[in-house]
Amino acid sequence: MISEHASPLATQGGVDSGGQNVYVAYLARELARCGHSVDVFTRRDSPDLPRVVQCARNLRVIHVRGGPEQAIPKEALLPWMTEFSEEVLGWCRAQAEPYDVVHANFFMSGLAALRLRDELGLPFVITFHALGKVRRAHQGKADAFPEARLDIEQQLVRQADRIIAECPQDRQDLITHYAADPARIDVVPCGVNIAELGFGDGLSRDRLGLPEDAFVILQLGRLVPRKGIDNVILALSHLRHQLGIDATLLVVGGESALPDPVRTPEIARLGAIAASASVADRVIFTGRRARADLRDYYCAANVFVTTPWYEPFGITPLEAMACARPVIGAAVGGITHTVVNNVTGYLVPPRDPIALADRLARLHADPVRAQAFGHAGLQRVRRLFTWKKVAEALIPVYGAVCASPAADTLDAARMKAASV
Missing domain, CATH: 3.40.50.2000 (Glycogen Phosphorylase B;)
Structure with missing residues (x-):
């Protein structure tokens, strides 16, 4: 190879x-x-x-x-x-x-x-x-x-x-x-390596220092503009200021273990967008994490979101599904193949924070549906994507x-x- x-x-x-x-x-x-x-x-x-x-x-x-x-x-x-x-x-x-x-x-x-x-x-x-x-x-x-x-x-x-x-x-x-x-x-x-990922032990939030009652949105992967993380931040702002739903966004990735805006310029750009959208206090940049730590981040989240403009395949939605998380993904490229709309999560247009906020609000209001999406995603991964x-x-x-x-x-x- x-x-x-x-x-x-x-x-x-x-x-x-x-x-x-x-x-x-x-x-x-x-x-x-x-x-x-x-x-x-x-x-x-x-x-x-x-x-x-x-x-x-x-x-x-x-x-x-x-x-x-x-x-x-x-x-x-x-x-x-x-x-x-x-x-x-x-x-x-x-x-x-x-x-x-x-x-x-x-x-x-x-x-x-x-x-x-x-x-x-x-x-x-x-x-x-x-x-x-x-x-x-x-x-x-x-x-x-x-x-x-x-x-x-x-x-x-x-x-x-x-x-x-x-x-x-x-x-x-x-x-x-x-x-x-x-x-x-x-x-x-x-x-997906289903031995490495999968159900957590219920202690993921404790290890990450996250409140049990928080609504946590996860974005994980490379921090580059085409991944559309700015779209997620704007959706978070709409969710909070227009729909009255408090939520926290975890952004995992970067060039170093600490969220360094010098080594990872995208952190600086996204931080400025979060500040202008009045959600800087609800966006947490974690820096890069080892693969052994990723299960905790997936399992601590209520929902995994990925809304790139272009994605040939996208492994992170599968990893989230392997941890029984519902996924909201942009209806582009390989994401349309892995995420089944209204079955394992939702597909939304890229660069449409209002549509994304709407789907986040639905999952926030209906945790039973969110759990059903997560379990359906887990079964889909085990059947097709090991x-x-x-x-x-x-x-x-x-x-x-x-x-x-x-x-x-x-x-x-x-x-x-x-x-x-």
């Missing part, structure tokens, strides 16, 4: 640390648990990182060079991908036993995968996690990725052996915007790629590479 900017060892919640990190980490572990040998290649962003980390039986994370050994925004990494690809290629060439298949994550990892196929004959599948054309349509000039991303993605769509779409909307976007061949797309969602089910769906895709007619040509390339 290749995941150039999203290390499976990173703590969730930073600007460039979110759903992709979780996807790679838990999928790799589940594949290893199934008996497959998995190496995950990711960029070395600190000189203190060891070359190889043995994470579990059959699973290693390999740090390779790709530019300066420091944190670099993913939007600025493309110039370093040639070096990154060379490093991955060098490692693969040195192995006594060749890999069978490459799973690239994100378009820049796809460049390395293309190099491995050209030089070593390795077939590859790719999960894009986000698509440049769709992102640009939603973010416009705020999208800082280089223009070259669009051409690279188009090339990868044409040349990947298989494409993994994370939800039906992702599949449709690939077909509509990139003319992808529907026969080469497999829809396989993200998952990492075990994700791995079981992907393993046949890997096998089909290795056994496809094109594999004969790739075998010839392998023999040529072995003779060099």
Whole structure:
């Protein structure tokens, strides 16, 4: 597996640390648990990182060079991908036993995968996690990725052996915007570790210092503008000042364990919005939290809210559902696939704080309905969205790629590479 900017060892919640990190980490572990040998290649962003980390039986994370050994925004990494690809290629060439298949994550990892196929004959599948054309349509000039991303993605769509779409909307976007061949797309969602999440012990609020009678709204994940946290703050203001409902918003995430507006500028922006909306005293920024702590935050909340403008999939709604929390999500992208309106929560338009406040008020007024939504979400996650089910769906895709007619040509390339 290749995941150039999203290390499976990173703590969730930073600007460039979110759903992709979780996807790679838990999928790799589940594949290893199934008996497959998995190496995950990711960029070395600190000189203190060891070359190889043995994470579990059959699973290693390999740090390779790709530019300066420091944190670099993913939007600025493309110039370093040639070096990154060379490093991955060098490692693969040195192995006594060749890999069978490459799973690239994100378009820049796809460049390395293309190099491995050209030089070593390795077939590859790719999960894009986000698509440049769709992102640009939603973010416009705020999208800082280089223009070259669009051409690279188009090339990868044409040349990947298989494409993994994370939800039906992702599949449709690939077909509509990139003319992808529907026969080469497999829809396989993200998952949740239901052993790590789930029902709490009833003491979550005590541990977090939250009053038992508070109505708590949770927003958790990367703190970037497109996540629409400003929309939640404005909904909180409407809830409090127009509907007369007191509530507290927990905002979990950031670049450090303390809510530092210097290291996480989005905290400063959101804090200013909260102040202008007269709810600064009801918005609590917690900073980044380790995954082991997340269950308490989910279980302490009355409702989980996520209203991004654009979301290719979104793992946090599933995590909240795994903790039996009702979810209010924006009716965009993968959220429309995971959250079932009026069954596991509500779907609302993005950037519509009035609609969001209305649904929050409904849950506040009807805790029995909120509990029913939470239990329905838990059952949906257990039925469809465990990492075990994700791995079981992907393993046949890997096998089909290795056994496809094109594999004969790739075998010839392998023999040529072995003779060099």
